[in-house]
Ligand SMILES: O=C(O)C(=O)[C@@H](O)CO
């Protein structure tokens with residue numbers, strides 16, 4: 001069975017953020033991920049991880065003003081200074097939390113934007129970030145995101161992400177393959193995973209339509225999970241979905257997977 005991490009930005013939101021660590025561990029998770037740690041003290045986060053024996057699997061570099069709709073700053077030529085600061089800050093948090101993977105959002109490119117210039121900036125920023133993370137034994141991840149939820153997101157296909165990874169050419173830059181986004185944009189999930197397996201550092205899941213738990217939509221998750229085992233995927237799977245009702249109810253698929261007779 002693959003290793004599953006609870007995404008604390010989406011699961012257990014019935015609770016204050018710091019209490020979600022305890023809830024994830026009580027539900028049987030051994031790893032957690034979330035969007036951003038920056039409004040919390042590293043000591044408080046580290047204490048929750050330690051008390052619950054949890055691994056911090058992943059979080060994101062700052063991505064601009066999230067509440068205002070920003071989804072990354074890595075492609076903007078006028079924000080390279082801010083980008084570099086965000087790398088330093090993320091590495092500081094990651095070291096304190098023992099976290100080995102950081103995701104870098106790209107940003108959105110409105111119609112008429114200079115895509116060639118943005119790609120150049122993106123490559124330069126990723127090269128800088130991958131270098132800074134390599135010094136700490138960490139991996140940088142990029143994720144293709146569906147443009148229905150995030151219109152104009154710069155990185156919107158697995159092939160484009162693979163091309164960017166090749167252009168940067170850093171061994172610690174890898175792909176975050178989000179099954180939900182890629183079902184919307186591409187379908188053909190397991191052949192795509194097979195093709196890009198050597199690049200995949202992290203997987204995330206949600207069903208579609210709705211971005212709810214496995215079993216609520218069109219994706220055959222038992223097949224996908226078995227497939228990941230069969231092909232030897234050794235990374236984590238982040239449960240990055242919005243529970244259709246309560247988090248506890250939404251975890252029925254997970255209880256079944258752990259104890260198939262239930
Ligand atoms: O939206 C997603 O999917 C994510 O993985 C977030 O971390 C933002 O990229």
Ligand SMILES: [Mg+2]
Nearest residue numbers: 143178204240
């Ligand atoms: Mg994702």
